[in-house]
Amino acid sequence: MKIDQRSHSDDLLTHFNDATAVARYAEGPRRFVPGVEAVHRMAGILIAERVGADASVLVLGAGGGLELKAFADAYPGWTFDGVDPAREMLALARRTLGAHAPRARLHEGLIDVAPDGPFDAGVCLLTLHFLAPDERLRTLAQVHRRLAPGAPFVAMHASFPQEADARTVWLSRYAAYALASGADPEQVRDAHAAVTAHLQTLSPAHDEALLRAAGFSDVEVFYTAFTFRGWIAYA
Template identity: 65%
Template sequence: MADSDPIDFIKAFDDPAAAARYADGPRRFVPGLGAVHRMTALLLGEAAPADARVLVLGAGGGLELKALVEAHPGWSFVGVDPAGEMLRAAERLLGPQMARVELVQGYIDDAPDGPFDAATCLLTLHFLPAAERERTVRQIHRRLRPGAPFVAMHGSFPQGRARDRWLDRYAAFAIASGVEQEQALGARAAVAANVAMLDPAEDEAILRAGGFGAVELFYAAFTWRGWVAHA
């Protein structure tokens, strides 16, 4: 593949070897990912009932599903992801906990109509250009009960002249977390060339344009941001 060729991220995630390695990777690139999962469970629990049905968009790998299943034993889940290998990785990770989880291969339009009592979309929306990101957020909103909580977390950092500095920090954190330098710099190059990163203010505006109110920032760490909002 030439340096200028765009990366097909769905194909990359659908690689069996990549899916098998996935559980370890995000923790080395995302500061405090385990804490993000715990905070997500707490934030959803503020407004979702004890028997909530929860939509998890970008569920491949199963990391947040596992955290939510363990935190809320009365909840059931629908996890949606376009990469079949990642969904199989989620099945392996969840094991017997799959009894409370339905997995759907596809995108937001393939998700059931709901209504759901809560939703999450972690480490996913940054793969979508701005217009498709807003459409996806709007489709999540359409599937939620009034007042239902939604947690989104993904890459989001200052753009313009500051962009390269933040990309350098993204790679530096990964290297400091044990990622080989060549791999971290390759990930930096892939993000710079292929991922539709936005400024945090633009990301928050997309949540509001998608129909959500009471949008609150709950997580900010280097090149990552997380928000909780309500339908």
């Protein structure tokens, strides 16, 4: 089945601008993504290895603000430019940031609306799996263009074997983890169906190849948990 990427993107944007979905957003990553809060801490550590106390950080897919809040709490000198196409999710990010909100400039749109930088670091968590390979490569290249030479870039999203039988097994494990974490069974069924039909998942090898094709070097995996992978790479 060929996915209509424009229709798929419109559906996603409608979902992430829905007040009910936005209100319960924070529950999702904690129940569906193993160790998501630890990923925020690890991402901060990986960035801090290469940047100063007053680093500027580009955050793609910043809606909701969970990673922004984690970084702002841990690194009081960092400032942020966050990009997300969903207005309601950006509003939630502002609320999540609370007193840290003045340290973050939030931009509604895709990577193209981000300032040119150069930024000291970049982050993209739980976002790239919404993009088809061509658009993912374009987005990664645009992130790379906005980073200072040698700047760290942390990415994490769904990435697992895509052969038909293996894909079925891993998506079943994704659903089983969410159920074991206390997610509502109906929500899990809906999420499993949506991911199976529409999410633009790639194999880990394909994801790594796209990072290199976009210009990143020294690509390394730092996180693996069921259907999710995280990488550290450098501009």
